[in-house]
Amino acid sequence: MLGGVETRSVSPVFVGRADELAVLTDALTRAAGQEPQALLIGGEAGVGKTRLTEEFLSEATRRGAVVAVGGCVEIGAEGLPFAPFSTALRGLHRLLPEELAAAAAGQEDELARILPELGETARGPHDEESTARLFELTARMLERLAADRTLVLVLEDLHWADASTRHLLAYLFRALGSGRLVVVATYRADDVHRRHPLRPLLAELDRLRTVVRIELPRFNRAEVRRQLAGILASRPDEEFVDSVFERSDGNAFFVEELVACRENDCRAGLTESLRDLLLVRVEVLPDAAQRVVRIVAEGGSTVEYPLLRAVAGLTEDELIEALRAAVGANILLATPEGDGYRFRHSLVREAVSDDLLPGERARVNRRYAEAVEADESLLRAEERTIRLASYWYCANDPAKALPAVLAASVTARCRHAYSEQLRLLERALDLWDSAPEEVRSRLRPADYTEVYPPCGCDPAATPLHRLDLVAEATVAARFGGERERALKMTKTALRMxxxxxxxxxxxxxxxxRSRLVASLGRGDGWEELARAQELVKGLPPSQVHADVLVRAAGWGMLHNPGPDNLAAAERAVAYARMVGAEETELNARITVASMLTDAGEPEAGFAELHTVLERATELGLTVIAGRVHINLSSQLEAMGRSREAVELAERGVELVSRSRLLDTEAWVCGNMAESLYNLGRWDEATEAAGRTLRVGQSAAPRGSASARLGYLALARGELTEAATQLAAAHAHFGTHDTQPQHRIPLYRLAIGIAEGAGRIADVRAETTDAIAAGFPLGQHRYAWPLLLASASAEADARGLPAAEAGRTAALRMLRDAARRLATPAPVWTAHADYLRAELLRAEGLDTVADWTAVEAAIRPLERPYLLARAGHRLAEARLAAGCDREDAADLLREAHATADRLGSRRLREDLALLARRARIPLAPDLPRAAPAQDGDPVEALGLTSRERDVLRLVAAGNTNRQIAEELFISPKTASVHVSNILAKLGVHGRGEAAALAHRLRLFVPVAG
Structure with missing residues (x-):
């Protein structure tokens, strides 16, 4: 309405930012090639960030890009959750209504938390994955929208961003993988002090190679001269240039203000204070215009015209005249949509606001609050509660502020803005004692909290208690990823x-507190759960009692499964039924069913899990259904039913990915990776484990995924990669909560790495620790492979001098551990047979019959890698015993083909060497190799005859000096030979070389 009446104090000439503009326009070009671009523009207040952005947007529009701009909003001490994204998406909704609707199709109820125009928000679920789901959906919507058009998203004033906005921006900068999208965020660098919440985000984004950060410096003198020339439309006087440059110190905004002051003949009012410089043009406005400017300063970053009219107390003509004066002085600007007003520069707004007297500020905020309460149409619904809370708070009226702040916290929770919900709840707790008792007594938990009082009272009739707010804030902190603060709140509450x-x-x-202690790696949570159980003991059935029992039973299932924990889980089911908490009951039934399977009643357990799945699906409880898919796929794998486990997991991934239950998806994908590995579908297993790492929000599923990738690397013969993944898994799991399902696989992986490196002492140490820690009920699926790996290492090291000491004790320990393990399915019976044969091989007592039985037990199980390894050993035994060579040849060829298909380099090399030693061609249609060429097994490794002699002595445990004495060479020459051998064998040390020689039995004759 008044946009065309401003005086010219802005240069029409774009000055001094050519390099920065080139970086931005280059990002446009890259984005057009389906490479999403992320840029940060920083600089002090007034340095020219907005002008640079405007020039860039003009160029983007000229190139046909769709542009959307949103600014972070400073409302009192709280920012509006997702404010810049909401504003920008609202702009896209106006520009591309059909395209945006198509991009959001199927997820409108979730995305409405950021863009309310999409419809009503879903009622739930509220959990630690809620925010991640919303972020993922937002990223995918933007990618779809930018699939066939260049889309530029600008987010201004990031220094005012709320925590949810910062988290979403960080997520987008990492997650965007395709689309013609450019995301630009600006921030005021001089506001980002050491403790500013934006600072950690900037440091984090600096480490991302995909994020370009632009820092705008101040203008030099020549650039100030060009700016002045553009403003004045003439060449400026050099003395004036010197004066302006000295006073502005090259800040573009201050240059404009100094020129405007000279043009308006207000030099007499200038002082050396920059604050006074910002206020001087306000003070020369008419009184009515000054009053309006002060009102706008307290209204927020932008004030809607109807709201301003309601607060100003002027007639419409008087208000328009006042606005005309403020816009004409270039202090206020009309918003691009034409529905409100904002300061041309936030520095002026801050100066005006700071200049208000305390009572004056409170009065203005009260008038804003009263106007908003009197007419709901003055603000959008999604902004109304947040701004009302801020207005009443700044009005210093606890009686009005407390319910307003609580209502705003509900709005934040509905938008999954848990960090903002937490801040508002903390503000409510600060207001609690100041608010009158009659106000507090009218508040009800049902209106403001989801964590209802656990006393069994009606939340709609019981007055709100301070501890209800602490409980709600604790959960908000946990959902928002601020577990440390949540833990402190539980401590405060327990003190109360x-x-x-x-x-x-x-x-x-x-x-x-138990949940938080475990998730922070401070313990396993049992001590806290034990306290909770003591407190509910003897009390009437309640939701809390049922929750405590369910959590205790779940803890027992994971840490110490057994009859006592099964009874606890069954008690939890009964309690939940008594209090009508069906969701809690279904959770408890999952635990009962899983423990029944572990206890040897798999069919009963499977049936119960399927029943729970049907009921959860009927009730729309996707979180419960997702947990069923986790546990059922795991239990199927425990019984060796890998193909069924994969099929179920695939259905589970489809289900939970639609609801963006990211941690649940991660667990299901991790289980699927384990089953795919056993089925020999290694490429698919790698992809499933990688997906777990991509979507997993918590440490445990990510740790399991790293372990799966470690197993794959080990089986392929990639020891360095296996060790890297083992270290990553340990880092994810931590040291304070050693669940058997996490601990045992890592021991097994460490054993495999140590065996591959020829460190038999480390193999024994890891095995001893694993057995000492124990193999609880249901852990046979992890224990059998561990014992088998250790036994295979002992057998491969037979004859190695360093391995002889302690061998008897090691084998006895393995046999004793195996006797205590269950074999509830054919796959584990086969493992027991395999283990027995390996132990015999370690003693040189294995026979063809032993390996024939192992191979026959494994063949029907759909375990190709395990079968190939057993085939290798059976072929080796047949050749050593002088049995039919054709049978051995068939076994070697089958196993070699499997190893080749899987990509198991180590097994493939072992099989190839055995075939060469026995002069068996692995391709049956090729002629047999001549004995003179292939009779020497060491020759296949590319070693010379002298290196063969050196390797034989290395395998016997000789030092370089002993080798030199034996072969009549110098120790230095012996050292050179050893180095050459290590390089040819691809190993890292003498121990690995000796282990390889013994494992391949290079110096033991094989029947030919």
């Missing part, structure tokens, strides 16, 4: 409950 008068509340906080 020390009098023992409210055992149910106390038990709830101990249960929450």
């Amino acid at each position: 409950l020390e009098d023992g008068h409210d055992p149910l509340r106390e038990a709830w906080f101990w249960t929450e």
Whole structure:
């Protein structure tokens, strides 16, 4: 309405940012090639970030890009959740309504949390994955929208960004993988002090190679001269240039302000204070215009015209005249949509706001609050509650502020903006004691919290308690990823409950503390759960009692499965039924069913899991259905039913990915990776484990995925990669919560790495520790492969001098451990047979009959890698015994083909060497190699005759000096030979070389 009446204080000439503009326009070009671009523009207030952005957007528009701009909003001490994204997406909704609707199709209820125009938001679920789901959906929507058009998204004033906006921006910068999208964010660098919440994000983004950061310097003198020439439309006087440059110090905005002051003849009012410089043009406005400017300064970054009219107390003509004066002085600007006003520069708004008297500020905020309460149409619904809370808070009215802040916290929760919900709840706790008792007594938990009081009272009739807010804030902190703060809140709450008068509340906080302690790696959570169980003991059935029992049973299932924990889980089911908590009951039934399977009743357990799945699907409880898919696919694998496990996991991934249950998806994918590995579908297993790492939000599924990748690397013969993945898994799992399902696989991986490196002492140490830690009920699926790996290492090291000491004790330990392990399915019976044969091989007592039985037990199991390894050993035994060579040849060829298909370099080389030693061609249609050429097994390794002699002595444990004495060469020459041998064998040390020689039995004759 008044956009054309401003005086000219802005240069029409774009000055001094050619290099920066070139970087931005280059990003446009790259984005056009389906490479999403991310850029950060930083600089002090007034240095020219907005002008650079405007020039870039003009160029983007000229090239046909679709442009959307959103700014972070400073409202009191709180920012609006997702404000810049909401504004930018609203702009896209106006520009591309049909395209945006198509990009959001099927997820409108979730995406409405950021863009309310898409419809009603879903009621839930609220959990630690909620925000991640919303972020993922937003990223995918933007990718779809930018699939066939260049889309430029600009987010301004990131220094005011709320935590949810910062987290979403960081997610987008990492997750965007395709589309013609450019995301630009600007921030005020001089505001980002050491403790500013934006600072960690900037440091994090600096480490991403995909993010370009542009820092704008101040203008030099020549650039100030060009700016002045553009503003004045003439060559400026050099004395004036010197004066302006000295006073502005090259800040583009201050240059404009100094020129404007000279043009308006207000030099007499200037002082050396920059604050006064910002206020001087406000002070020469008419009184009504000054009053309006002060009102706008307290209204927020932008004030809607109807709201301003309601607050100003002027007639419409008077208000328009006042606005005309403020816009004409280039202090206020009309918004691009024409529905409100904002300051041309935020520095002026801050100066005006700071200049208000405390009582004046409170009065203005009260008038804003009263106007918004009187007319709901003045603001959009999604902004109303947040801004009302800020206005009442700044009005210093606790009676009005407390319910307003609580209502705003509900709005933040509905948008999955848990960090903002937490800040608002903390503000409510600060207001609690100041608010009158009659106000507090009218508040109800049902209106403001989802964590209802655990006392069994009606949340719609019971007054809100301070501890209800602490409980809600604890959960908000956990959902928002601020677990440290959540843990501190539980400590505060438990201190408040020390009098023992409210055992149910106390038990709830101990249960929450158990969860937090475990997730932070401070312990396994059992001590806290034990306290909670003591508190509910003897009390009437309640939701809290049921929750405590369910969590305790789940803890027992993971840490110490057995009859006692099964009974606890069954008790939890009964309690949940008594209090009508069906979701809790279904969770408890999953635990019961899983423990039944571990206890040797798999069919009963499977049937119960399927029943729970049907009921959860019927009720729309996707989180429960997802947990069923995790546990059922795992239990199927435990019984050797890998193909069924994969099929179920695939259905589970489809289900939970639609609801963006990211951690659940990660667990299901991890289980699928394990089953695919056993089925010999290694490329698919690698992809499933990689997906777990991509989508997993928590440490545990990511640790399991690293372990799966470690197993794959080990089986392929990639020891360095296996060791890297083992270290990653340990880092994810931590040291304070050693669940058997996590601990045992890592021991097995460490054993395999040590065996591959020829470190038999380390193999024994890892095995001893693993057996000492124990193999609880249901852990046979991890224990059998561990014992088998250790036994194979002992057998491969037979004859190695360093391995002889302690061999008897090691083999006895393995046999004793195996006797205590269950074999509830054919696959584990086959493992037991395999282990027995390897132990005999370690003693040189294995026979063809032993390996024939192993191979026959494994063949029907659909375990190609295991079968190939058993085939290798059976062929080796047949050749050593002088049996039919054709049978051995068939076994070698079959195993070699499997190893080749899987990509197991180590097994393939072992088989090839055995074939060469026995003069058996692995391709049956090729002629047999001549004995004179292939009779020497060492020759296949490319070693010379002298290196063969050296390797034989290395395998016997000789030092370089002993080798030199034996072969009548110098120790230096012996050292050179050893180095050459290590290089040809592809090993890292003498121990590995000796282990390889013994494993391949290079110096043991094979029957030919």
